[in-house]
Amino acid sequence: MITLHHASRWYGHVLGVNDVSCTISAGITTLLGPNGAGKTTLIRLITGQLRPTTGSVAVLGERPFANPRVYAKIGYCPEGEGIYEDLTARQMVGLLAALSGMSGRALRDHVQHVLELTGIAESADRRIAGYSKGMRQRVKLAQAIVHEPEVLILDEPLNGLDPVGRREIAQLLKDLGAAGKCVVVSSHILHEVEQLTRNIVVLHHGRLLAQGDLYAIRALIDAHPHRVAITTPDGRELARCLLDLPGVVSVRLDGGNEGGVEIETRDPEHFYHEFPKLVAHRRFRITAFSSPDNNLEAVFRYLVEGTS
Amino acid sequence: MTPAPHKEPAHPQARPAMAEAHIEDLSYRPYEGPYRTRLLRWWVIAGAWMRVVRRQPAFWACVAISMWPYARAIFFLYLDSNGMLRRPPGTPDVGLMLGIADHTPGQQFAFQLYGALTSQWFLWMLPVALIAGAGSIALDNRAGALMLYLSKPVSKAEYLLGKWAGIFVLLAGATLAPQFFLYGYCALSYSGEGFFRNEPLLVVRMVAASLVPAAVHAALLIGFSAWSRTSRMAGAVYAGFYFVVSIAAQMVWRLLYHGHLGQGDLVRHLHVHGIIEGVVQNIFGVTIHTITGNRRMGIEYVTLPPPSLGIVGGLCLFLMVAAIIAARYRVQAVEVLRG
Numbered sequence: 001m002i003t004l005h006h007a008s009r010w011y012g013h014v015l016g017v018n019d020v021s022c023t024i025s026a027g028i029t030t031l032l033g034p035n036g037a038g039k040t041t042l043i044r045l046i047t048g049q050l051r052p053t054t055g056s057v058a059v060l061g062e063r064p065f066a067n068p069r070v071y072a073k074i075g076y077c078p079e080g081e082g083i084y085e086d087l088t089a090r091q092m093v094g095l096l097a098a099l100s101g102m103s104g105r106a107l108r109d110h111v112q113h114v115l116e117l118t119g120i121a122e123s124a125d126r127r128i129a130g131y132s133k134g135m136r137q138r139v140k141l142a143q144a145i146v147h148e149p150e151v152l153i154l155d156e157p158l159n160g161l162d163p164v165g166r167r168e169i170a171q172l173l174k175d176l177g178a179a180g181k182c183v184v185v186s187s188h189i190l191h192e193v194e195q196l197t198r199n200i201v202v203l204h205h206g207r208l209l210a211q212g213d214l215y216a217i218r219a220l221i222d223a224h225p226h227r228v229a230i231t232t233p234d235g236r237e238l239a240r241c242l243l244d245l246p247g248v249v250s251v252r253l254d255g256g257n258e259g260g261v262e263i264e265t266r267d268p269e270h271f272y273h274e275f276p277k278l279v280a281h282r283r284f285r286i287t288a289f290s291s292p293d294n295n296l297e298a299v300f301r302y303l304v305e306g307t308s
Numbered sequence: 309m310t311p312a313p314h315k316e317p318a319h320p321q322a323r324p325a326m327a328e329a330h331i332e333d334l335s336y337r338p339y340e341g342p343y344r345t346r347l348l349r350w351w352v353i354a355g356a357w358m359r360v361v362r363r364q365p366a367f368w369a370c371v372a373i374s375m376w377p378y379a380r381a382i383f384f385l386y387l388d389s390n391g392m393l394r395r396p397p398g399t400p401d402v403g404l405m406l407g408i409a410d411h412t413p414g415q416q417f418a419f420q421l422y423g424a425l426t427s428q429w430f431l432w433m434l435p436v437a438l439i440a441g442a443g444s445i446a447l448d449n450r451a452g453a454l455m456l457y458l459s460k461p462v463s464k465a466e467y468l469l470g471k472w473a474g475i476f477v478l479l480a481g482a483t484l485a486p487q488f489f490l491y492g493y494c495a496l497s498y499s500g501e502g503f504f505r506n507e508p509l510l511v512v513r514m515v516a517a518s519l520v521p522a523a524v525h526a527a528l529l530i531g532f533s534a535w536s537r538t539s540r541m542a543g544a545v546y547a548g549f550y551f552v553v554s555i556a557a558q559m560v561w562r563l564l565y566h567g568h569l570g571q572g573d574l575v576r577h578l579h580v581h582g583i584i585e586g587v588v589q590n591i592f593g594v595t596i597h598t599i600t601g602n603r604r605m606g607i608e609y610v611t612l613p614p615p616s617l618g619i620v621g622g623l624c625l626f627l628m629v630a631a632i633i634a635a636r637y638r639v640q641a642v643e644v645l646r647g
Contacts, residue, residue, distance in 0.1 A: 049640075069461070072460075076455075076459040099349055099352050099353070104341060110341065
């Protein structure tokens with residue numbers, strides 16, 4: 001749905017995005033990167049607010065820059081405020097729906113439906129000036145989805161929302177992704193984003209670092225062996241056995257009765273295959289088992305550290 | 309199988325509450341209504357801006373105050389019709405000299421409509437224009453709403469047209485309403501004295517003339533507003549520009565053409581209100597007679613015919629186009645900073 005082909009964007013001598021080529025298809029994709037990585041520039045290229053200096057950007061097969069035909073198919077939720085404080089949420093969302101061509105009673109019904117979906121219907125007739133940050137976030141999301149876009153670009157959509165609100169909005173985004181929409185989410189709340197999708201695009205210093213499935217990317221990072229943490233009262237015995245497994249490069253023991261063993265392996269697949277057999281055969285008592293760096297935060301950290 | 313015996317709910321309130329409860333359908337439903345053609349989407353922006361302005365009590369208060377030149381015109385027409393401003397032949401025409409009545413055939417009522425319109429616009433409509441236009445784009449700049457507007461299927465030209473139209477409709481309405489009122493008063497009071505016969509096209513001239521200041525101010529205001537981040541800033545800069553240039557043009561006119569002020573027509577009109585006044589004077593086709601001067605320079609009786617329509621009309625168009633180009637240059641979904 002979104003294709004970037006060697007897209008670069010310069011601001012004078014400052015580089016925003018550098019030679020990015022990738023394809024983003026239907027479903028939810030998370031855009032990750034530290035501050036200044038080029039996420040916002042990439043979003044602006046996709047939403048047609050900026051023209052690439054070199055290369056090309058296509059959304060649904062068309063160039064988005066200054067192209068209202070494409071704008072009709074894109075829903076954009078910016079990070080900043082971007083809303084009139086004097087209007088009510090209903091007026092604001094209604095106005096932007098009308099700009100997309102909706103009209104009459106159907107518009108009013110649809111706006112009501114979208115306000116209910118985003119959980120703002122009960123306060124929809126109050127002026128936005130009196131809204132909390134979370135409520136404003138919901139208004140911005142409502143205006144982004146009101147015109148039924150094929151592509152939804154959300155810049156930090158979970159900012160300012162309380163835990164319940166985050167769960168509700170995350171569920172809505174999942175529903176939209178499942179319905180075949182292309183949802184691109186830029187966020188810093190990594191653990192929440194991880195609940196949304198495993199499909200990530202990582203940017204750093206304007207360059208594309210990685211794109212694809214989170215676990216597939218993790219498996220490709222050779223510089224950092226996978227860590228596995230095991231809690232067991234049989235720590236010493238288990239550690240000795242684990243050292244014999246192929247691919248295990250280190251074993252670390254924590255003291256105490258409920259001692260912990262942390263191993264590092266370069267062959268996690270083999271480890272996960274052999275470990276249950278070992279436990280069953282030697283009758284080890286395992287009380288906890290986790291993989292602390294097989295998550296988005298660790299992958300993000302390894303990728304960014306690797307280029308710094 | 310026997311049905312289970314009916315049991316009353318443990319809490320009497322439980323039943324009504326359950327009856328009222330409903331399961332919310334929070335699945336995404338598509339829009340099933342019609343889609344409006346893109347040709348008229350600029351009107352959505354105009355309508356939205358007009359709603360913002362119409363809600364401000366200050367706007368209506370200023371509109372009401374701006375209408376006082378019409379009350380004054382009706383008062384002078386009343387005095388004139390009772391013969392209080394007429395003098396015997398051979399004596400100076402007091403009404404003409406004071407600029408409050410003109411008995412020249414063919415421009416008696418055009419003079420009143422012209423006088424009321426230019427008086428209304430020189431000072432009294434300026435606050436109305438500032439309320440209606442200063443914040444039009446500045447508020448979007450401040451709220452970052454341009455990013456949202458321009459991410460919808462609306463072009464920059466449609467956005468500017470919508471903003472211009474919103475201001476124009478408000479200002480034109482505030483001008484046309486009292487103009488029609490004064491016209492109606494004249495039509496009802498003077499139909500027996502050749503009102504329709506002597507000035508048959510007056511209503512057409514009146515409508516055309518009323519639209520000129522609204523159009524020019526709307527264009528200039530979106531230009532100033534686009535370059536400001538607050539409506540106060542836009543309003544202050546515009547008001548400053550309006551008055552400073554106006555005072556400067558008047559001073560230069562009086563200094564350069566002292567003793568023959570009637571010849572310095574172009575200089576006299578070289579400011580926003582002067583240009584508008586020149587176009588409006590051409591549309592109404594009136595010649596102004598007035599007294600001007602001071603203690604040092606003495607009194608001068610001046611006849612001011614309409615200035616060249618080509619020049620003032622050209623200046624008028626230039627101002628509008630320049631302001632719109634300036635606004636178009638500034639209006640961007642995102643502000644691109646150059647490194």
